[in-house]
Amino acid sequence: MICKPRRLSPAAILFFFYKDIKNLFIPVVIFAFATFKQARFWTIIGLVAVFILVIVGDLVKYMTFSYQFFNREILVRKGIFVKKVNHIPYDRIQNVTVNQWFFLKPFKLEELEIETAGHSEGPEVSLVAVSVTLKEELNNYRKQFKATVTTGEEEDDAEVSNSQSYAITWRELIKFSVTSPAFLSGLLVVLAIYGKAQHSISKQMYVAMAKEFSHLGWIVVVVGMSLIILIFYLISVFALIARYYHFNLRMENNQFxxxxxxxxxxxxxISQNRIQAVVVKQTLLRRLLHIASVKLVIISNSQKENTExxxxxxxxIETAKLQPFMRKFFPSIPVNNCQTITANVGTYYYDLRNAIIFSLLTDLLIGLFIFRISFILNISVVILSAIFWITPAYLNARRAAVTVMDDKYVFLQNNYLTSKNSYYVPKNSIQLLERRQSIWLSQKRFAHLRLSCRSGIGERNLKVKYLPQSQIDSVIVWYKKDSKFR
Structure with a gap:
């Protein structure tokens, strides 16, 4: 079956225009600021010329872009002076992503991104402003292609065709949104903008602002800053609710x-064969609220948004539902075999020893500058540095663990700042397993472990430190078993 070449919807011109303006915005603004005072007329002429060139280029891009479905592949043609033809076999397609803005819904249009097993930076094909039925049509072509390749695969599909689904509740979504520190990133952006703009603010304006603040008083200033933080916090909560609104997960035919x-x-x-590891993540606050997030470490070409x-x-998801969820969507992972490992006393000793040393060095360096200013300030620095260094060290020691689950999976747990990360890694995803051990740790029978697997277009290194050598050696033996270097 072969369909005729198709064009994108005319709405694609708006998408092309938006992306071009987004890429050109900063250099155009810099050009306008640099030349407007000296040559206003030519600045305006230049801006109009850029606008016209972008429009013409987008029209040409739309007119020369087409896609066509064949029995074994999808063919994409684009370009006028340099014509490009992209052949994408159906069996190479790994991830298919659909983006639909609210203003496209009335027109039943969406953006379709297709990723393959290649290593390009981004999706191989992005079909903007296409019909909402195109993804289903693409899936039908892929199923027909699989059916013609092998008859045995059809039977395999029948075994996994029983679809599983799960949707988060409003209670879970609200807990997730109100415990997110995402609002801090907004504050950092504002501070960064202020840092770049402060050089253009005159000293007279600084003096005037200082006088205004002195009349208002510190209480009003603190209240004002608190309101700003609250506004950023509420915006971030609403943004997360809007982003994950009606989140629904479905698994069918080895596809999430x-x-x-x-x-x-x-x-x-997402095809299951792109999954390199399953991660369960809990921040300290979310752990207290008994909720967690489940993520996938995957092979991906895209560097946008979450895929990086x-x-x-x-x-x-509530922690009480976590094991049933894992058994339902990841039946190959033996979550019941994952026994809780009590942290070793030696692990606590090494992590806390290092933290105390770094804390004392911090106190010494800062104390050299402020020891004559205030005794209370010195005590505050000591307390804050102890909290800053010792708290993560304690969590590192408490959460560091690695154990073999069965012949196919290993469980690794570590801590990042205050986040507890639990990894379920299959043996065939591990690219490198490295044991590190100094001569001093060798005498105490302790070691470090580094596990490497592919993540995105790069690699992910999973590390645990200061564990008993027997635990790490058991993982090494497991990895070598039935492998090429045994």
């Missing part, structure tokens, strides 16, 4: 399908 979003509905399909980190397969 996620759909979520209020203003921008996002639909993502981990794919969130379930943004929030």
């Amino acid at each position: 399908e996620m759909q979520y979003g209020l203003f921008k509905t996002k639909k993502t399909s 980190k981990d794919i969130i397969v379930m943004p929030v």
Whole structure:
């Protein structure tokens, strides 16, 4: 079956224009500020010329872009002077992502991104402003292709065709949103903008502002700053609720399908064979509220949004539902075999010893500058540095663990700042397993372990430190078993 070449919707011109303006915005603004005072007329002419060139380029891009479905592949043609033809076999397609902004819903249009097993930086094909039925049509072509390749695969699909689904509740979503520190990033952006703009503020303005603040009093200033923080916090809460609105996870035919979003509905399909590890993440506050997030470490080409980190397969779930969820969507992972490992006394000793040393060095360096200023300030520095260094060290020691689950999976747990990360890693995803041990640790029978697997377009290194050598050696033996270097 071969369909005729198709064009994108005319709305694609607006998408092309938006992306071009977004890329050109900063250099155009710099050009305008640099030349407007000296040559206003030519600045305006230049801006109009850029605008016209962008419009013409987007029209040409739209007219020369087409896609076509064949029995074995999808063919994408684009370009006028340099014509590019992209052949994408159906069996190479790994991830399919659908983005639909709210203003596209009335027109039944969406953006379709297709990733393959290649290593390009981004999706191989991005079909903007196409019909909402195109993804289903693409899936039908892929199923027909699989059916023609092998008859045995059809039977395998029948075994896994029983779909599983899970949707987060409003209670879980609200807990997740109100415990997110995302608002801090907004404050950092504002401070960064202020840092760049402060050189353009005159000293007279600083003096005038200082006088105004002195009349208002410190209480009013503190209240004002608190209101600013509260506004950023409420905005971040609303943004997270809008982002993961009606989050629904579905698994069928070895594909994870996620759909979520209020203003921008996002639909993502991920092939199970791209999954390198499953991660359960809990911040300290979310651990107290008994909620967690489930993420996937995957092979991906895209460097946008979450794919440069981990794919969130379930943004929030109550810990009481976690094991049933894992058994339902990841039946190959023997979560029942994962026994809690009590942290070793030696692990606490090494982590806390290092933290105390760093804390004392911090006190010494800062104390050299402030020891004559105030005794209370010195005590405050000592307390804060102890909290800063010792708290993460204690959590590192308490949460560091690694154990073999069965012949196929290993469980690794570590701590990052105050986040507890639990990794379920299959043996075939591990690219490197390294044991590190100094001569002093060798005498005490302790060692470090580094596990490396692919993540995005790079690699992910999972580390645990100061564990008994027997635990790490058991993982090394497990990894070598039935492998090529045994």
